Amino acid sequence: xxxxxxxxxxxxxxxxxxxxxxxxxxxxxxxxxxxxxxxxxxxxxxxxxxxxxxxxxxxxxxxxxxxxxxxxxxxxxxxxxxxxxxxxxxxxxxxxxxxxxxxxxxxxxxxxxxxxxxxxxxxxxxxxxxxxxxxxxxxxxxxxxxxxxxxxxxxxxxxxxxxxxxxxxxxxxxxxxxxxxxxxxxxxxxxxxxxxxxxxxxxxxxxxxxxxxxxxxxxxxxxxxxxxxxxxxxxxxxxxxxxxxxxxxxxxxxxxxxxxxxxxxxxxxxxxxxxxxxxxxxxxxxxxxxxxxxxxxxxxxxxxxxxxxxxxxxxxxxxxxxxxxxxxxxxxxxxxxxxxxxxxxxxxxxxxxxxxxxxxxxxxxxxxxxxxxxxxxxxxxxxxxxxxxxxxxxxxxxxxxxxxxxxxxxxxxxxxxxxxxxxxxxxxxxxxxxxxxxxxxxxxxxxxxxxxxxxxxxxxxxxxxxxxxxxxxxxxxxxxxxxxxxxxxxxxxxxxx
Numbered sequence: 156x157x158x159x160x161x162x163x164x165x166x167x168x169x170x171x172x173x174x175x176x177x178x179x180x181x182x183x184x185x186x187x188x189x190x191x192x193x194x195x196x197x198x199x200x201x202x203x204x205x206x207x208x209x210x211x212x213x214x215x216x217x218x219x220x221x222x223x224x225x226x227x228x229x230x231x232x233x234x235x236x237x238x239x240x241x242x243x244x245x246x247x248x249x250x251x252x253x254x255x256x257x258x259x260x261x262x263x264x265x266x267x268x269x270x271x272x273x274x275x276x277x278x279x280x281x282x283x284x285x286x287x288x289x290x291x292x293x294x295x296x297x298x299x300x301x302x303x304x305x306x307x308x309x310x311x312x313x314x315x316x317x318x319x320x321x322x323x324x325x326x327x328x329x330x331x332x333x334x335x336x337x338x339x340x341x342x343x344x345x346x347x348x349x350x351x352x353x354x355x356x357x358x359x360x361x362x363x364x365x366x367x368x369x370x371x372x373x374x375x376x377x378x379x380x381x382x383x384x385x386x387x388x389x390x391x392x393x394x395x396x397x398x399x400x401x402x403x404x405x406x407x408x409x410x411x412x413x414x415x416x417x418x419x420x421x422x423x424x425x426x427x428x429x430x431x432x433x434x435x436x437x438x439x440x441x442x443x444x445x446x447x448x449x450x451x452x453x454x455x456x457x458x459x460x461x462x463x464x465x466x467x468x469x470x471x472x473x474x475x476x477x478x479x480x481x482x483x484x485x486x487x488x489x490x491x492x493x494x495x496x497x498x499x500x501x502x503x504x505x506x507x508x509x510x511x512x513x514x515x516x517x518x519x520x521x522x523x524x525x526x527x528x529x530x531x532x533x534x535x536x537x538x539x540x541x542x543x544x545x546x547x548x549x550x551x552x553x554x555x556x557x558x559x560x561x562x563x564x565x566x567x568x569x570x571x572x573x574x575x576x577x578x579x580x581x582x583x584x585x586x587x588x589x590x591x592x593x594x595x596x597x598x599x600x601x602x603x604x605x606x607x608x609x610x611x612x613x614x615x616x617x618x619x620x621x622x623x624x625x626x627x628x629x630x631x632x633x634x635x636x637x638x639x640x641x642x643x644x645x646x647x648x649x650x651x652x
Contacts, residue, residue, distance in 0.1 A: 166208050169257075182209035185256060189214070192281075197235065197274040201260035213237055213252035218382060219278035221254075226275070234258050235274055286381035288368055289313050289348075294389055300420055301391040306355040310368065312348045315376040321350060325373055328357055329365040331458075361397065361459040363390050390458060392420045397456035401426050401464065408434040408466035418456035426452045428464035433493030433530065437465040468492040473527075474534040475499070481507045481539035483648070485604040485634055491529045498602075498610060499525045500636050501537040502646035510538040523644060524636070579639050581647045586625045586633075590649060593620035596640035606632040625651055 169177045183200040190196055195214070201207040217239050222228065224235045235256045241249045256274065293308035295301045321342035328335040335357050342350045358364060365388045370381030397418050401411040409430040418424045428450045430436050439447040440463045446452065454462060470490040477484050482503040491497060501509050501523045512520040512527075513536040519525075527535065581592050592601060595618050603612040603623065611628060614621060625633070630651050637645040 179206045179208050182207040185209045185211045193278045195276045199272045208257040210253045210255045213254045217252035223277045286375040287313050288385040302395045305358045307353045310350050317374045320374045325369045327367040331362045395420050398459045400461045403464050411464045434466040437467045471532045477537035484537045495529050497527045503539050507539040510540045585650045588626040589622045600638040602636040604634045
């Protein structure tokens, strides 16, 4: 067992059948000498008295089964054994053919057991001719293209195969790098060494196929497996035509011409990408791999493929201006991507009220909260006015109408009645962790903006008392926009400590 961690994962302790344990050291060396095709001599040089262990490459490559050690065929208690993989601590198995040996040494090469540090290894006999595939017909010749779907192929082995050795798991088929399920395949014997295999249900699509026959796992009539696998690759283009498809990503960002086309195998096809307003062309990609940075791309038709023209949104300069002595606006002047939406909120200072959002002198909204979609460079202005003034009303240029202070219809007996307002408390305004907001009516909403106008938090469909956590935000100025129910709005300035 490897109880002590080391780079080579070497065993360092023996666990014996009598319940005791003993330390193990690595032997100095081991030498494997071939005596015949089936017999080898293994010499061990210990590094210290006691249990020594070492492993060396299996010169048979795992093809020959070890039958006896020093004429002892009871290999369950052997001191020498074979493995085809090494299990490593915290790593994937390493596939390698090794011969392992462990023995107890005293006073140099003389061992406590009957062995003198040398082992006679006898392996099974193998036939002179190893199972292999002589030929496969029904596939295109090397460097040729299959112009029709591959159907039935004929496989010829160099010797007889066990009748039950050819099962679906002995075949691996890959299409465009993806493994294909071969469970339904059946080998049909035609002659002693010849079999057919119908692939027609698995090769209906154009593309690159890789077929592997696992001869290393197939047994011949004497029960011996082959030494290697047989693989063949072909490109299939039905009727000699390759189907190409082109897409724009994002779909609304641009157009591609043509969107689909069939081209003779090996010929070139020209694709052109054109960006829509607000976008710019970036790259052509195939399977997420960049193939061109030019809008016009010449593609050679080898296999059916989908080409993608990638576009990026253009960033436009949005200038946002207002009189800071009269109020404050979320978001500031900057560059914003095309088709993005800015949630602008204007908050008047004490003694002022909001008068509207303006673009090029035209008022576009009277709401303090204004959703602006970026379509190009623009200049937005938030206007505030002193409480009581109404510059749009020539009848009250200087402020309130003394006969109608509430500004309602004087003929409406209810016009001057006070509208019930909901008082929302917000504290503390200098916040360490939580800011308390309450009492909120149903369907209220809280939106927190940082000093750049970026929305950093939102609480939707809340009511009653809400404790908004700000402990995860950096220090600075913030605006808390409160939508109390369906009608009332309030914006509070906060300082995060």
